[in-house]
Amino acid sequence: MDAAGSQLxxxxxxxxxxxxxxxxxxxxxxLLCSKIIHLIHGNNVKSQVSKVLHECELRMxxxxxxxxxxxxxxxQNPAKVAxxxxxxxxxxxxxxxxxxxxxxxxxxxxxNMLRDFYESMKKREHSDSSTTDSWMSMFKSFxxxxxxxxxxxxxxxxxxxxxxxxxxxCGESQKNVDATESWIKNxxxxxxxxNSISDELIENFDERQIDVLADLQRRNHVTIQLENKLSPPxxxxxxxxxxVCSVSVEVQNMIKKIKDTEEERSKxxxxxxxxxxxxxxxxxxxVAFDKLTNMQLEDAKIAKKPHLTVKINKxxxxxxxxxxxxxxxxxxxxxxxxxxxxxxxx
Numbered sequence: 001m002d003a004a005g006s007q008l009x010x011x012x013x014x015x016x017x018x019x020x021x022x023x024x025x026x027x028x029x030x031l032l033c034s035k036i037i038h039l040i041h042g043n044n045v046k047s048q049v050s051k052v053l054h055e056c057e058l059r060m061x062x063x064x065x066x067x068x069x070x071x072x073x074x075x076q077n078p079a080k081v082a083x084x085x086x087x088x089x090x091x092x093x094x095x096x097x098x099x100x101x102x103x104x105x106x107x108x109x110x111x112n113m114l115r116d117f118y119e120s121m122k123k124r125e126h127s128d129s130s131t132t133d134s135w136m137s138m139f140k141s142f143x144x145x146x147x148x149x150x151x152x153x154x155x156x157x158x159x160x161x162x163x164x165x166x167x168x169x170c171g172e173s174q175k176n177v178d179a180t181e182s183w184i185k186n187x188x189x190x191x192x193x194x195n196s197i198s199d200e201l202i203e204n205f206d207e208r209q210i211d212v213l214a215d216l217q218r219r220n221h222v223t224i225q226l227e228n229k230l231s232p233p234x235x236x237x238x239x240x241x242x243x244v245c246s247v248s249v250e251v252q253n254m255i256k257k258i259k260d261t262e263e264e265r266s267k268x269x270x271x272x273x274x275x276x277x278x279x280x281x282x283x284x285x286x287v288a289f290d291k292l293t294n295m296q297l298e299d300a301k302i303a304k305k306p307h308l309t310v311k312i313n314k315x316x317x318x319x320x321x322x323x324x325x326x327x328x329x330x331x332x333x334x335x336x337x338x339x340x341x342x343x344x345x346x
Contacts, residue, residue, distance in 0.1 A: 005030040049088035063103040082120035193241040202233035268295040278337040
């Protein structure tokens, strides 16, 4: 109140006893804000924060800053206060009706409370991704006055908007501010990891694989860069350690699937050059099976399997590999052919 000036004190005295919905709103006085919302003391921190947020949206305010409500003279548990405040913010930000309020700050001067708010935020990392994206884009945690410049990421093939958390640090001396900054950076670095996967098959990624990468990026705390101009092409994954590891496994599986598909296609081509399986067409002619089915029939015969189910003209047939006859579900029987192309070498 001293910093806000005497005019604010007079305004508060004027509105005393006129609290509506548990708060009154005054001008900002000498403080660097346009309005101040004064709350009546109460134990329900979540309700108080919710009321203030709705009032800000109603008044079309673009930003609001909270102290750690109730942790001063009220002596409420800081961890519980952190949970209640963040619960209120998450619920508010998840509503589609929010249009005006874009930035929510929590100013924490007591260093012992930093851990409580940090742990409360971490607990929300595994919540529903759509809700998390919504409130994280609005909620910026301000831990005390030194502002780091924001950096714009260069757009890549997999473009992802990154919402930066800005830390403001206040302290009794520059030494204390520097020490806190170093502590925050070390804390962030402990959670960060980067992994690069290089493989020639990455060049074969089509729209389906790109869509999968984009989905992995949306659902996890990672940024994925597709560097397909390198030789060999490379996928770089950076973000929270555990998410980087799980996404890396997914990418490796995608590459393996492409490799298996290409190997199967090559094998099918080789088999087709050696033997051709056929089914009846029109006018007493026979039609070659597609190369993949051709390979499956030949593999089944070599493995001495008695039967194999295949599709002919979108209908399922059960092929007897000894008699070379195939039956459909209605009991219709057709003859199929196996024609070696180079008997001497097969």
